[in-house]
Amino acid sequence: MATLSVKSRADCLEALVRSSRCAVSLLSNIRYRMFSGSDVEEEKSSHFGFQAVSEKDKTQKVYRVFENVASSYDKMNDVMSFGIHRLWKDRLVRVLNPPAGTKLLDVAGGTGDIAFRFLNHVKRKKLPQSKVKSGSTDSHVTVCDINKAMLDVGQKRAQTFFHSSGISWIQGNAEELPLSSGSFDAYTIAFGIRNVTRMEKALSEAYRVLAPGGRFLCLEFSEVQNSLLACAYERYSFDMIPVMGHIIAGDWESYQYLVESIRQFPDQEEFAEMIENAGFSNVTYENLSFGIAAIHSGFKL
Amino acid sequence: MAGLCIRSLLQKQFGFVRQGIFGASNRWIQRSSHMFDDKKKINQSTDAEKSSPGTETSSDKDEPKYFGDETVFFEADEEEGDDVREKILNAALEHVSEFGWSSEAIEAGAQAIGLSAMAEGMFPHGAGELVLHFIEDCNVRLADHLVTERKSSRVIIRDAVEVRLRMLIPYIEQWPQAMGLMLLPYNAPDAAKNVAYLVDEIWYHAGDTSTDINWYAKRGVLAGLYGATDRKSWIRYSRVTFSSFHNSTQHEWIEQ
Numbered sequence: 001m002a003t004l005s006v007k008s009r010a011d012c013l014e015a016l017v018r019s020s021r022c023a024v025s026l027l028s029n030i031r032y033r034m035f036s037g038s039d040v041e042e043e044k045s046s047h048f049g050f051q052a053v054s055e056k057d058k059t060q061k062v063y064r065v066f067e068n069v070a071s072s073y074d075k076m077n078d079v080m081s082f083g084i085h086r087l088w089k090d091r092l093v094r095v096l097n098p099p100a101g102t103k104l105l106d107v108a109g110g111t112g113d114i115a116f117r118f119l120n121h122v123k124r125k126k127l128p129q130s131k132v133k134s135g136s137t138d139s140h141v142t143v144c145d146i147n148k149a150m151l152d153v154g155q156k157r158a159q160t161f162f163h164s165s166g167i168s169w170i171q172g173n174a175e176e177l178p179l180s181s182g183s184f185d186a187y188t189i190a191f192g193i194r195n196v197t198r199m200e201k202a203l204s205e206a207y208r209v210l211a212p213g214g215r216f217l218c219l220e221f222s223e224v225q226n227s228l229l230a231c232a233y234e235r236y237s238f239d240m241i242p243v244m245g246h247i248i249a250g251d252w253e254s255y256q257y258l259v260e261s262i263r264q265f266p267d268q269e270e271f272a273e274m275i276e277n278a279g280f281s282n283v284t285y286e287n288l289s290f291g292i293a294a295i296h297s298g299f300k301l
Numbered sequence: 302m303a304g305l306c307i308r309s310l311l312q313k314q315f316g317f318v319r320q321g322i323f324g325a326s327n328r329w330i331q332r333s334s335h336m337f338d339d340k341k342k343i344n345q346s347t348d349a350e351k352s353s354p355g356t357e358t359s360s361d362k363d364e365p366k367y368f369g370d371e372t373v374f375f376e377a378d379e380e381e382g383d384d385v386r387e388k389i390l391n392a393a394l395e396h397v398s399e400f401g402w403s404s405e406a407i408e409a410g411a412q413a414i415g416l417s418a419m420a421e422g423m424f425p426h427g428a429g430e431l432v433l434h435f436i437e438d439c440n441v442r443l444a445d446h447l448v449t450e451r452k453s454s455r456v457i458i459r460d461a462v463e464v465r466l467r468m469l470i471p472y473i474e475q476w477p478q479a480m481g482l483m484l485l486p487y488n489a490p491d492a493a494k495n496v497a498y499l500v501d502e503i504w505y506h507a508g509d510t511s512t513d514i515n516w517y518a519k520r521g522v523l524a525g526l527y528g529a530t531d532r533k534s535w536i537r538y539s540r541v542t543f544s545s546f547h548n549s550t551q552h553e554w555i556e557q
Contacts, residue, residue, distance in 0.1 A: 010406070049445070076374075095422070096422070097421075097422065098405075098419070099404075099405075099408050099418040099419070099421065102419065110536025185417040185418065185419040186417075188418050210417075211417045212415065212416050212417065213411055213415075213417035213418075213419055213420035213532070214417045214418070214419050214420075215419045215422050281385075282423055297422070299420060299422070299423055300420075301385050301420075
């Protein structure tokens with residue numbers, strides 16, 4: 001007992017020391033500019049947080065991050081966002097508002113947060129009589145994640161929440177989905193596209209697997225609109241989140257990556273343009289919590 | 302507070318309607334208010350262009366295109382999206398008798414033209430947008446009808462109201478639901494706009510040239526009259542059986 005408390009105290013101390021080192025947001029901004037500049041020049045390079053890495057390395061590094069955090073992923077989400085990530089995900093499913101018989105593909109949804117919400121939403125929805133007769137009522141969600149560890153957590157949770165039917169689990173890369181074209185009504189990706197190495201490719205894959213009229217929905221961290229709040233948010237994410245990651249999940253690096261990758265991600269307008277370039281029509285976005293996160297929506301017409 | 306709201310609404314309303322006086326049956330007039338705001342911006346930008354003749358000759362591909370002298374603009378992408386929206390809503394109207402004015406009708410409409418039911422998400426206000434689309438469509442049809450007809454002003458007003466009311470017959474059973482939807486806060490401004498457009502169109506074709514307080518009075522009276530006959534016709538409908546409704550002659554039904 002005594003040794004444990006000494007160890008955790010030492011952990012905290014170390015965490016604090018490291019946080020003060022990372023706290024200087026000015027420094028991180030400079031780093032941000034340096035590396036985002038070099039990304040443009042070299043074609044095959046990508047970024048892992050603020051580090052410039054090769055595309056192959058990025059995929060592996062991201063894989064390792066999520067392998068490490070899988071077991072404490074949901075707990076950390078709750079702590080870091082004060083539970084607000086649940087509201088964001090609820091909002092995503094409400095925006096999706098899936099009609100009966102929807103075939104949903106949830107990419108990067110390893111722990112099943114969106115999938116379970118989708119199934120609950122469909123279950124609660126009243127069915128129109130004509131559809132009950134025609135038998136096209138069974139909705140289905142396919143969860144696709146590149147990471148086996150995350151999928152394992154999701155499958156375990158599915159058992160505890162009694163979601164056995166209407167859900168299937170596939171391990172696959174968002175850039176090369178192992179699924180046939182035009183086979184889904186909706187494609188969701190929640191806090192996932194940021195971690196994909198080649199986002200354009202993931203978007204065009206999303207376009208491919210959707211049926212005409214299908215909807216693309218993406219929930220992702222974005223740029224905070226209010227400058228005062230942006231400042232506080234910046235301090236919070238650079239100073240607090242890695243510390244929390246270290247204390248709760250025992251993993252500083254992964255959460256340092258998380259924060260840096262949020263800064264690297266394009267802002268609302270820029271990302272909307274990327275979605276349009278992938279071929280989607282009627283592209284809109286909605287800010288959540290002053291733009292900390294945003295839901296982007298597009299249709300394949 | 303309420304007075305302020307009404308005033309700003311009226312300002313928007315009449316600014317909007319005045320545009321309609323000279324253009325007979327332009328579909329673009331009935332586009333939603335943000336479209337109108339966009340157009341204002343375009344007007345401003347064209348003014349700016351006129352003032353500096355040097356910039357007029359340079360034409361980028363990205364710039365919106367102008368048609369005619371009314372500064373109507375279309376951007377290729379938007380037009381395509383609007384086209385699909387219109388197709389979905391037109392197909393959805395055929396399912397109103399089955400599902401009522403509801404999101405389900407829009408889903409069925411999307412499926413009817415070969416899209417996923419998910420396309421219903423293109424209409425964030427759901428059923429309200431379907432009703433507004435129907436009303437706008439009726440107004441355009443009425444305007445087209447009025448352009449072809451040439452009668453004396455008194456006859457034309459009665460005739461116009463009658464023709465307009467007859468357009469509701471296929472949906473008379475579901476019409477109270479639609480009226481309810483139009484009272485929702487996010488639909489009401491557009492609904493009011495459509496009534497304003499309707500009465501303005503009728504008075505224009507009736508040869509009204511007034512510019513003073515008469516202009517408002519005439520439109521107000523006709524709007525009230527139309528609203529009253531709209532409700533009256535439904536109340537009367539709800540009292541008679543469906544078969545006798547169809548057997549009754551045109552004038553019997555409309556004049557009572």
